[in-house]
Amino acid sequence: MDILSLKNISQEFFLPRKLTDIVTNRPARSIRAVQSMNLAIHENEILGIAGESGCGKSTTCMIAAGLLSPTDGKVLHRGQALTDMDEQTKKTFRRSVQIIFQDPYESLNPRFEIGDTVAEGPRAMALWPEEIIQEKVRSILSAVGLDPDRFMKRYPHELSGGERQRVGIAAALVMEPDIVFADEPLSMLDVSIRADILTLIKTLASERKFSCVYVSHDLSILGNVADRIMIMYLGQAVEIGSAHDVLTNPKHPYTKALISAVPIPDPTIDRGVPKIIGDLSMPINAHKGCQFAPRCPYAQDACWQEFKALSGGTRGHESSCLRESEPDILNEVVDAK
């Protein structure tokens, strides 16, 4: 069974009404952060979510982690809807869903010793007696590559950025979760140590058998860490599939353009010029159809009227593009230089 599934999730944020709106009796304007999203997170997989800023990647994570209740739709944890859970099941759910935060400089309490930071979760939920907690903390610290004898009694300011992010990972994993959300966990780290943290997340996920939702705007990192990738554009999931399929054989014009814009660390490769019209806009009072239509050189009338939601990856490699059966379009999205 899937660990988490999102069924037809939509999330709208309403903007404050202006005085003129109230006088003229105009309804409040809203931003549609997520629209008709279906997503299934399988056992023991790393799912990458990619997209530009404001595309709804973080909102999707917050909904899936139960931190935000969606305007519409359902989140199921192992088949059970979050809204139907009683207090006890909710507790189990909260324990099994953990988050690795983006910024290890801000997310650790500067006045807590590392040992206490990691032990805080299990203590708060009274998961085990204190001796067992201590034991688990020591074992998870060594699993993330920090020697417990040296690090338990230290404070965050004595640690480097990479070490802090390891503490963040330990604090999430000590709860023995079955799914972990990682929202841009590398963006604050130096390039030379990023690879280590990435490999650590990958190895731990396969050793400890948890699933991971890895959010990033960097497709080259996702190509390296993720089993499956979902691409989002202004609140809509436009493509999902195995990392290899999505990155080497994209079906949606947006995915294709996004991939061709990623710089390549090899001066001999020429990646071409993506043909995309205009700039990213805000989905305020958005139209019904595909949000990418205004920037898509191949949009037809139907694209503005209708959005084909993905089924969440149950059929393998899927795209929301109405014209996906016309492969010539994709060949034209990127001009050779």
Place this chain on the structure above:
Amino acid sequence: MLLDVKNLGVRYRMDGQDIQAVNRLSFQLEEDEIFGVVGESGCGKSSLIKALLRLVARNGSVTADSVNFQGQELLEMPMDDFRKSILWQKIALVPQSAMNSLNPVYKVGPQIVEAIITHKKMPERQAREKVHDLFESVGLQKELFDSYPHQFSGGMRQRAMIAMALALDPKLIIMDEPTTGLDVLVQDKILKTLRRIKDDTKCSMMIISHDIAIMSEIATRIGVMYGGGFVEIAPTYDLFKDPSHPYTMGLTNAFPSIRELGKELISIPGSPPVMMREENKCWFEPRCPFAADQCRQSFPEETATGDHHIVRCLRSSDRQKLAKMAKEKATWTS
């Protein structure tokens, strides 16, 4: 030659301790080139910029044998002359997070007009026309002249900052992380704009970034900084084809590429030096898998390993062998 820096040092005094942020740094900049500076946090990139623009804070001191810009010694000029004749007129800066560097309560166009009038005697109408031209050259619509910064997207603000840097036709534009925080599609467009501006105006650019993928696309020459100075400087193609310093080799290993999905990433063990002292040994030695006794005993001098290819490594004569070994994960982990 546009700029010739010889043996630059920047030292800060903090809490009774000396921190050598920039150390024995030398490089030359030619006209009409894009020089990329790559380095991690704390390698001295920002101090280098501050030293060149004479913006180092009061607790810092700058030393150099020579910082020669078009025949003038920058560090020896009286501060007033430097401000009047060099800063912004000859050398302009696009600061880091330029997106937040615009004054939020002034309209964007008039901000740039003000910058022009402050530095050059020019009637306001002429300055406004100039700004219209600048907007066009960085790809902003003229109608945006009277908009406020909050009405701009991140990419548009970055373009506005680039327009401001171009306002007085400088010979050199220094950019600190010009695309950090921008989305890939926007980043792609900004990089193209930069390349076009360089071709149109023939000015030189010095671009600072931690992202070697961006550098490989835009820079004509790349300098790799570590521990306060350049460890390797080479034309872009040579740097990737024939990396001569172990740190450069390590960086290319650690970087994922969308074209090599299965590539195993290898990071460099240890972390970058934080407190730097002047020592008579190689900066990278504590993290280097190839360090030998000689690396601990003397500071590597600059060696040429090819045309315009300079490296500070005592083992550079073995570089081909080392580059092959550097591709193996075991080399870095054992």
